[in-house]
Structure formats: C-alpha cells, structure tokens
Amino acid sequence: DQQVKQNSPSLSVQEGRISILNCDYTNSMFDYFLWYKKYPAEGPTFLISISSIKDKNEDGRFTVFLNKSAKHLSLHIVPSQPGDSAVYFCAASAMKTSYDKVIFGPGTSLSVIP
Amino acid sequence: DADVTQTPRNRITKTGKRIMLECSQTKGHDRMYWYRQDPGLGLRLIYYSFDVKDINKGEISDGYSVSRQAQAKFSLSLESAIPNQTALYFCATSPPGNYGYTFGSGTRLTVV
Numbered sequence: 001d002q003q004v005k006q007n008s009p010s011l012s013v014q015e016g017r018i019s020i021l022n023c024d025y026t027n028s029m030f031d032y033f034l035w036y037k038k039y040p041a042e043g044p045t046f047l048i049s050i051s052s053i054k055d056k057n058e059d060g061r062f063t064v065f066l067n068k069s070a071k072h073l074s075l076h077i078v079p080s081q082p083g084d085s086a087v088y089f090c091a092a093s094a095m096k097t098s099y100d101k102v103i104f105g106p107g108t109s110l111s112v113i114p
Numbered sequence: 115d116a117d118v119t120q121t122p123r124n125r126i127t128k129t130g131k132r133i134m135l136e137c138s139q140t141k142g143h144d145r146m147y148w149y150r151q152d153p154g155l156g157l158r159l160i161y162y163s164f165d166v167k168d169i170n171k172g173e174i175s176d177g178y179s180v181s182r183q184a185q186a187k188f189s190l191s192l193e194s195a196i197p198n199q200t201a202l203y204f205c206a207t208s209p210p211g212n213y214g215y216t217f218g219s220g221t222r223l224t225v226v
Contacts, residue, residue: 002156009154034213043118043204043217044157089156093213101172102213104149104157 003027004092004105012111019077021108023090026071030092034102035064035075038087047088048075080112117141120205120218127195127225135190135221137205145210146188148172148180151202151220160203163188164210195225 005024013019023033031052036044050057050064050073057064063076077084090105118139127133139146144165149157149172159172161180169182177199179191192199202222206215 004156006156032213036215041219043206043219044215045217046214049213091213095211101147101159101162102215103159106154106156 002106003030004090004103006088006090006105006108008108009106010109010111012113013080015082015112015114016079019075019080019084019110019112021075021077021088021090021110023073023075023105024071025073025092027092027094027103028071029094030103032093032095033064033066033073034091034093035062036089036091036104038089038107044089077110080110082112082114085110085112116219117216118205118207118218120203120221122221123219124222125224127223129196129225131195133192133195133223135203135205135223137188137190137218138186139188139205139207139216140186141207141209141216142185143207143209143216144185145208146182147206147208147215148178148188148190149204149206150174151204157204160190192223192225195223197225199223200225 034049035047037047038044066073087107089107091102093102147162148160163169163182205218208215
C-alpha cells in the first residue's frame with residue numbers, strides 16, 4: 001500500500017497559468033515533505049520542501065502548501081513555463097524516527113503548453 | 115564532472131546473469147542510496163548506507179545486494195537477474211538530516 005499518493009498521473013496547463021500538483025499521504029508520522037522534479041534521461045532534482053510545523057513555503061514561482069489534518073500537500077507553480085514540463089515526485093519522511101529515509105510518490109507528469 | 119556518476123547508463127542482460135551497477139559521488143557525503151523507478155510506482159528504496167560500515171535494506175531489497183567500497187562508492191548487484199528487475203535505477207547521496215538528495219542520471223536496465 002502506497003504511503004505517498006499522487007492520484008493524477010498527468011496534468012496539462014497553458015503557459016502563464018497556475019499548475020497545481022496534489023499529493024496525499026497516509027502515515028501520520030511523516031513530518032517533512034519534499035518535491036522533486038525530473039526531466040527525461042536525468043535524475044530527479046530537489047525542488048522545494050516543507051516541515052510539518054509550517055503550512056506554506058515559497059521559493060520564487062513555486063509554493064508548497066501543507067494541510068496536516070487532511071494529510072494533503074500541493075505544489076503550486078505560478079506562472080507555469082514550458083521549461084516546467086517534467087515529472088514531479090512528492091516525497092515524505094519521518095525525521096523524528098530513526099528510520100530516516102524518504103518515501104516517494106508515483107509522480108505526476110506536467111505538460112505546460114506554449 | 116557530475117556530482118553523482120552512475121555506470122553504465124544503459125544495460126541489457128540475460129535472465130540469470132549477475133550484473134553490477136556502479137555509483138560514485140564527489141559531494142563528500144556519508145549517506146548513499148539506491149532506488150528503482152517503475153511506471154506508476156515512483157521511486158522505491160532498495161538499499162541505503164549512512165557510512166561505509168552501515169548498510170541497510172530498503173523496502174524492496176530481495177534479489178539485490180550492495181557494497182560500499184568507500185565513502186564515495188556504492189555499488190548495486192543483481193545476483194541472478196530476472197525480467198521483473200527491468201527498471202530505471204538511481205543512486206543518490208545526501209548529507210545527514212537533509213533530504214535534498216543529489217541523484218545520478220540513472221541506469222536503464224533491461225533483463226531479457
């Protein structure tokens with residue numbers, strides 16, 4: 001059973017509009033969340049993260065929102081650009097435990113249409 | 115040079131063969147990881163190592179083994195490859211307490 005879920009395998013958005021990528025998790029021990037971006041033929045690259053003590057974190061065009069009660073987080077990209085077209089992985093970790101590893105979701109493929 | 119280098123980039127092998135995937139990193143981090151990516155399943159952890167003497171199984175370690183030859187080198191072996199091990203394999207490294215992993219470019223393995 002997947003502990004980190006990304007229920008939309010793909011998403012298409014017009015250039016300049018907002019992209020919203022969603023992620024749900026089941027393990028209440030998760031307290032640190034990350035988004036990674038992956039282009040074809042490359043490894044994933046770290047994009048943005050958020051601790052469970054916050055409900056929002058911004059970095060330029062990228063904002064991650066965390067709703068702990070709903071066990072849900074989302075990544076907003078505003079405005080979307082064609083270079084944002086990639087697969088986005090949501091990931092989670094339980095930093096307070098000794099397990100200390102990251103669980104990844106299945107990914108959402110974002111296409112930004114010029 | 116890339117921070118994390120994986121070799122080979124692509125490999126086709128036959129069922130039952132032993133194969134080794136190699137990873138080296140120049141970040142100077144103690145922590146290294148092996149993940150595999152399958153469509154619809156994302157990245158799943160195979161093995162991880164927090165230092166040269168510390169190696170741990172991940173969620174899908176069956177059929178795999180690893181060797182941490184040095185701080186910078188972490189290799190993954192398939193002792194007897196089977197077709198359902200066909201996947202994209204990623205090596206990664208990170209500093210302690212930081213989950214901003216640096217990944218290699220991946221090895222695409224096909225077992226026929």
